[in-house]
Amino acid sequence: MSVNAQAQAPTLEMVAARAGVSRATVSRVVNGSPKVKPELISAVNEAIAELNYVPNRAARMLASRRTESIALVIPESTSRVFTDPFFASIIQGVAMHLATTDYTLGIVVASEANPDKTRRYLTGGNIDGALVVSHHSGDHSYARLGRSVPVVFGGRPLHAEDNDSVFVDVDNISGSMTATRHLIERGRRNIATIAGPADMPAGFDRELGWRRAMDEAGFDTSLIEWGDFSPASGAMAMRRLLARNTPIDAVFAANDQMALGAYAVIAENGLSIPRDIAVVGYDDDALGSAASPALTTMHQSANELGAVMASTLVKSIEGQDVEHQTILQTRLIVRGSS
Amino acid sequence: MSVNAQAQAPTLEMVAARAGVSRATVSRVVNGSPKVKPELISAVNEAIAELNYVPNRAARMLASRRTESIALVIPESTSRVFTDPFFASIIQGVAMHLATTDYTLGIVVASEANPDKTRRYLTGGNIDGALVVSHHSGDHSYARLGRSVPVVFGGRPLHAEDNDSVFVDVDNISGSMTATRHLIERGRRNIATIAGPADMPAGFDRELGWRRAMDEAGFDTSLIEWGDFSPASGAMAMRRLLARNTPIDAVFAANDQMALGAYAVIAENGLSIPRDIAVVGYDDDALGSAASPALTTMHQSANELGAVMASTLVKSIEGQDVEHQTILQTRLIVRGSS
DNA sequence: ACTCTCCGTGAGAGCGCGCTCATTTGTGCC
DNA sequence: GGCACAAATGAGCGCGCTCTCACGGAGAGT
Numbered sequence: 001m002s003v004n005a006q007a008q009a010p011t012l013e014m015v016a017a018r019a020g021v022s023r024a025t026v027s028r029v030v031n032g033s034p035k036v037k038p039e040l041i042s043a044v045n046e047a048i049a050e051l052n053y054v055p056n057r058a059a060r061m062l063a064s065r066r067t068e069s070i071a072l073v074i075p076e077s078t079s080r081v082f083t084d085p086f087f088a089s090i091i092q093g094v095a096m097h098l099a100t101t102d103y104t105l106g107i108v109v110a111s112e113a114n115p116d117k118t119r120r121y122l123t124g125g126n127i128d129g130a131l132v133v134s135h136h137s138g139d140h141s142y143a144r145l146g147r148s149v150p151v152v153f154g155g156r157p158l159h160a161e162d163n164d165s166v167f168v169d170v171d172n173i174s175g176s177m178t179a180t181r182h183l184i185e186r187g188r189r190n191i192a193t194i195a196g197p198a199d200m201p202a203g204f205d206r207e208l209g210w211r212r213a214m215d216e217a218g219f220d221t222s223l224i225e226w227g228d229f230s231p232a233s234g235a236m237a238m239r240r241l242l243a244r245n246t247p248i249d250a251v252f253a254a255n256d257q258m259a260l261g262a263y264a265v266i267a268e269n270g271l272s273i274p275r276d277i278a279v280v281g282y283d284d285d286a287l288g289s290a291a292s293p294a295l296t297t298m299h300q301s302a303n304e305l306g307a308v309m310a311s312t313l314v315k316s317i318e319g320q321d322v323e324h325q326t327i328l329q330t331r332l333i334v335r336g337s338s
Numbered sequence: 339m340s341v342n343a344q345a346q347a348p349t350l351e352m353v354a355a356r357a358g359v360s361r362a363t364v365s366r367v368v369n370g371s372p373k374v375k376p377e378l379i380s381a382v383n384e385a386i387a388e389l390n391y392v393p394n395r396a397a398r399m400l401a402s403r404r405t406e407s408i409a410l411v412i413p414e415s416t417s418r419v420f421t422d423p424f425f426a427s428i429i430q431g432v433a434m435h436l437a438t439t440d441y442t443l444g445i446v447v448a449s450e451a452n453p454d455k456t457r458r459y460l461t462g463g464n465i466d467g468a469l470v471v472s473h474h475s476g477d478h479s480y481a482r483l484g485r486s487v488p489v490v491f492g493g494r495p496l497h498a499e500d501n502d503s504v505f506v507d508v509d510n511i512s513g514s515m516t517a518t519r520h521l522i523e524r525g526r527r528n529i530a531t532i533a534g535p536a537d538m539p540a541g542f543d544r545e546l547g548w549r550r551a552m553d554e555a556g557f558d559t560s561l562i563e564w565g566d567f568s569p570a571s572g573a574m575a576m577r578r579l580l581a582r583n584t585p586i587d588a589v590f591a592a593n594d595q596m597a598l599g600a601y602a603v604i605a606e607n608g609l610s611i612p613r614d615i616a617v618v619g620y621d622d623d624a625l626g627s628a629a630s631p632a633l634t635t636m637h638q639s640a641n642e643l644g645a646v647m648a649s650t651l652v653k654s655i656e657g658q659d660v661e662h663q664t665i666l667q668t669r670l671i672v673r674g675s676s
Numbered sequence: 677a678c679t680c681t682c683c684g685t686g687a688g689a690g691c692g693c694g695c696t697c698a699t700t701t702g703t704g705c706c
Numbered sequence: 707g708g709c710a711c712a713a714a715t716g717a718g719c720g721c722g723c724t725c726t727c728a729c730g731g732a733g734a735g736t
Contacts (some may be wrong), residue, residue, distance in 0.1 A: 009463040011692055022716045027694060035714065054462035058399030059692030062721045067396060069442070082434040082641065088426040091433060095445045096420040104407070104444045107433045124392035125347040231627060264630035289569060291629075292602035303420065349722055360686045365724065373684060397722030400691045 010051040019047035030055055069104040070313060071122060071130045073142060078109050086302050090133055090154065093306025101314055103128070123148040129317045131309050150316040152309045155201050166316065168309045168326040172202055175298045175330035176209025177216075179252050179280045182296070182332055184217050188250035188278055192223035194237040194262060196254040203229075206254040206282060223248060227258045234258025238265040249277060250338070256281035256288045256297055259337075263291060278338040293336030300330040348389040357385035368393055407442040408651055409460060409468045411480060424640050428471055428492065431644025439652055441466070461486040467655045469647050488654040490647050493539050504654065506647045506664040510540055513636045513668035514547025515554075517590050517618045520634070520670055522555050526588035526616055530561035532575040532600060534592040541567075544592040544620060561586060565596045572596025576603040587615060588676070594619035594626045594635055597675075601629060616676040631674030638668040 012030075016023045021040055028036050029044040047053070061067045072094055074081045081087050091107065098105050106127065108118055122130055122145055132142045133154035145151050146165055153167035183191050193210045196203025207224070214221045225240045227233030234253055238261065241248060253259035259281030266277055273279055273293055281288055281297040288295035308326060316322045350368075354361045359378055366374050367382040374382075385391070399405045410432055412419045419425050429445065436443050444465065446456055460468055460483055470480045471492035483489050484503055491505035521529050531548045534541025545562070552559045563578045565571030572591055576599065579586060591597035597619030604615055611617055611631055619626055619635040626633035646664060654660045 009461075009692095012694095013692080023693080024695080024716060024718095025714090028715090031694085037714070040715090052458050052462075054458040054464065056400075056462070056692050057464045058396050058405060059721090060694075061396035062394075062400050062691090062723085063693040063695080065694095065721070078434070078437065082430055085423070085426070088423070088430040091429055092420055092426040095429060096416070099416065099445060104442065106442045107437060109437050120390050120392040123347075124390075124394070126392065126395045260629070264632075267630050291598070292605050294602075347722095350724095351722075361723080362686060362688095362725085363684090366685090369724085375684070378685090394722050397691090398724075400693085401722075401724040403691070403724090 009056070010053040011056070012053075015044065015047045015051055015053050018051060019044045065125070067126060067128050068102050069106055069127055070098070070310070070317075071106045071108050071127045073108045073118075073122070073130055073132045075132070075134045075142070076109070081109050087133070089302035090306040090309075093301075093303040093308075094131060094310045095306075096303070097307040097310035097314075103310075103314060119145070129313045131306075131313055133309075150313060152313040152316070154305060154309055164324070166312060166322060166324050168305060168312060168328065169201070170300045170305060170328045171330055172205030173209040173212070175300065176206040176252065176254070176282065177213040178209075178330070178332050179282065179296075179298050180210045180213035181217075182334070183250040183252060183278055183280060183338060184213065184219070186250075186278060186338055189219060190223065190247045191219065191250040191252060192225070192241050192248050194234055194241070194251060194253040194258045195224055195226045196229050196258075197226065203254060210252055227254070227261075229255050229257060231257045231261035234261025235265050236261075238262035242266075242269055250279070251277060252280050252282075254282055256283045256285035256295060259295055259297070260285075260288070260291055263295075273337050280338050284333055289335065291337075296335045296338040297333050298330045299333050300328065304328060347394065348391040349394070350391075353382065353385045353389055353391050356389060357382045403463070405464060405466050406440050407444055407465055408436070408648070408655075409444045409446050409465045411446045411456075411460070411468055411470045413470070413472045413480070425471070427640035428644040428647075431639075431641040431646075432469060432648045433644075434641070435645040435648035435652075441648075441652060457483070467651045469644075469651055471647075488651060490651040490654070492643060492647055502662070504650060504660060504662050506643060506650060506666065507539070508638045508643060508666045509668055510543030511547040511550070513638065514544040514590065514592070514620065515551040516547075516668070516670050517620065517634075517636050518548045518551035519555075520672070521588040521590060521616055521618060521676060522551065522557070524588075524616060524676055527557060528561065528585045529557065529588040529590060530563070530579050530586050532572055532579070532589060532591040532596045533562055533564045534567050534596075535564065541592060548590055565592070565599075567593050567595060569595045569599035572599025573603050574599075576600035580604075580607055588617070589615060590618050590620075592620055594621045594623035594633060597633055597635070598623075598626070598629055601633075611675050618676050622671060627673065629675075634673045634676040635671050636668045637671050638666065642666060 012023050012026050016026045019026065021044060025036060025040060026044050029041050072091065074087060095105055127149065129150040130145060131152050131154065142151065143165055151165065153165055156167060156169045180191060191214065193207065195207040198204045198207065211221050223241065223246065225237035227237045234257060237258065242265065251262055253262060259279050262279060263273065266273055271277055279295065281295050284297045284299035288297050305328060308328065312322050312326065350361050350364050354364045357364065359382060363374060363378060364382050367379050410429065412425060433443055465487065467488040468483060469490050469492065480489065481503055489503065491503055494505060494507045518529060529552065531545065533545040536542045536545065549559050561579065561584065563575035565575045572595060575596065576589065580603065589600055591600055597617050600617060601611065604611055609615055617633065619633050622635045622637035626635050643666060646666060650660050650664060
């Protein structure tokens with residue numbers, strides 16, 4: 001297969017000849033310049049339609065020095081990037097927003113062989129802007145990138161001096177406070193948490209929110225075990241919590257997957273949700289609503305995060321003013337498990 | 339923010355001057371031409387390193403008439419494309435493969451305002467190849483696209499005359515036969531299915547596989563209800579099945595989400611999995627393994643599908659011979675629910 | 677020793693478009 | 707009716723690169 005005929009794609013020149021005008025005029029029409037006679041506009045448009053003309057992206061980039069493309073930089077191991085549903089949603093969200101624009105998306109996994117080449121690519125005029133997302137809040141090594149090209153970060157910067165960089169984040173701290181307070185309002189007192197890794201903002205902040213809400217209420221914060229956000233790790237953490245032989249009447253898990261991992265262990269131990277132990281998760285995964293009982297959770301959308309980041313970046317590329325910080329709110333979804 | 343300095347990115351010309359050679363030689367080195375004196379190669383490489391040179395993508399595209407970018411065309415409504423985890427995984431899989439190449443990904447949602455413009459874009463020399471994925475097997479309206487540019491389809495083509503097109507598919511039929519036979523081997527006889535929509539290949543084929551396996555064993559195929567792949571629809575389908583008051587000792591659900599929806603209903607009715615009703619799902623969702631009991635399922639990966647499609651397309655763009663049909667195998671994962 | 681071949685290199689012509697600047701055409705005013 | 711001025715259009719250069727082709731020099735053959 002694939003002799004890739006490709007014929008001869010129509011060019012500006014051909015359209016111009018057909019419409020009886022100059023290239024410049026066609027270019028003006030294509031780019032919506034206001035100062036072209038209406039009759040010429042329609043003549044050109046006709047020619048465009050007849051020839052099935054579409055501007056050549058490469059030529060346009062070269063001439064205008066704008067690439068209409070942005071990079072999504074993910075400083076994580078390749079395998080991680082491409083197995084984690086969080087990143088899948090981010091990518092989807094970014095792609096979703098860009099679909100409404102003329103921008104194109106390139107994905108860069110930064111831990112690739114040649115880190116320098118990555119940086120050169122990013123600063124070498126191949127992209128109009130970059131999105132940087134990582135699970136690890138420490139990784140703001142791309143902060144300097146912002147000097148040569150607009151950058152939007154996903155996740156709060158770790159260092160104070162980064163406060164001139166633009167970022168979008170989900171409000172993990174107040175989200176987990178909300179979740180924990182909800183359990184407290186339900187009359188629970190011995191509220192455990194299955195936390196995520198402390199070196200990820202989502203892990204660290206959600207643990208922090210739980211601590212704050214517990215402190216606020218004057219409750220003990222020793223009931224904590226850590227997982228890695230996988231269902232299996234949630235199950236193991238739950239097992240360790242129960243093994244303490246301390247009263248536990250509620251669990252706040254840092255994500256739904258761990259919460260559902262805990263479900264199984266709670267059931268194994270002959271306990272009932274929510275009667276004996278109330279459970280609240282985080283993320284509003286599709287399956288939380290299908291679990292039995294349906295899982296109470298905090299709704300947040302990586303999808304939305306990606307879309308907002310993309311939209312912020314595009315605005316900033318186009319010279320509009322943008323918020324330096326955008327915090328996406330999460331909301332509590334109460335279901336049967338609490 | 340964003341005064342976008344962008345300085346002056348080094349050009350081929352500058353590298354040439356610095357290395358004391360001509361542009362052509364630098365170009366040869368950059369593109370790995372075999373016929374350049376070793377000493378010049380290293381001189382050029384030095385200059386490249388010193389200047390931090392990276393080739394300008396746009397210029398390269400223009401001159402070489404190769405864009406190094408491919409389109410992922412998804413003829414579905416925008417909202418569908420960007421909420422369905424199936425597509426997220428496909429995108430991720432494609433991106434994963436392309437990350438190992440120099441290709442860039444553009445996503446096109448075909449139901450956009452201007453279908454003609456989409457087609458013109460695809461045939462207008464803006465991409466080197468296209469990937470077409472849809473849930474709806476009927477949608478091979480892009481078959482003709484293959485004449486101007488290499489195309490790889492996700493999913494089996496519906497029409498026989500399409501058999502010269504290249505596609506990659508997961509083996510839904512034999513996968514669901516395997517799942518059903520597994521239940522039969524476990525001694526189940528009244529095996530129901532919760533099928534997916536018949537206008538999607540995944541729905542249609544998985545239903546077909548169940549029928550074949552049931553026919554093969556001489557069992558009755560009347561125990562069928564349809565859902566839309568969502569957990570809620572699985573629950574409703576299960577409810578309808580139970581309402582028939584016919585003996586049911588197993589359920590094969592066309593995906594894990596519906597299977598887990600059924601879990602809840604089975605529990606509500608005081609039945610036990612797998613003692614009273616064995617359950618098998620499809621897809622190997624992360625949560626299936628965390629459910630209680632863990633869900634037996636068919637493993638398949640949209641991620642892999644995307645990666646294989648991308649790899650096939652790139653090969654075909656580069657003139658290599660490719661399989662016209664690639665069928666990805668699925669495998670049974672036996673867990674506690676059967 | 678002279679020509680022939682071949683390999684490595686350089687010169688230069690585009691690729692299709694945007695944009696500046698000169699030119700043409702049209703309009704209003706004295 | 708002639709002039710100034712504005713608006714609309716066209717001519718042409720250059721973006722950074724690839725690629726063809728011509729050229730120079732080294733080795734081989736007669």
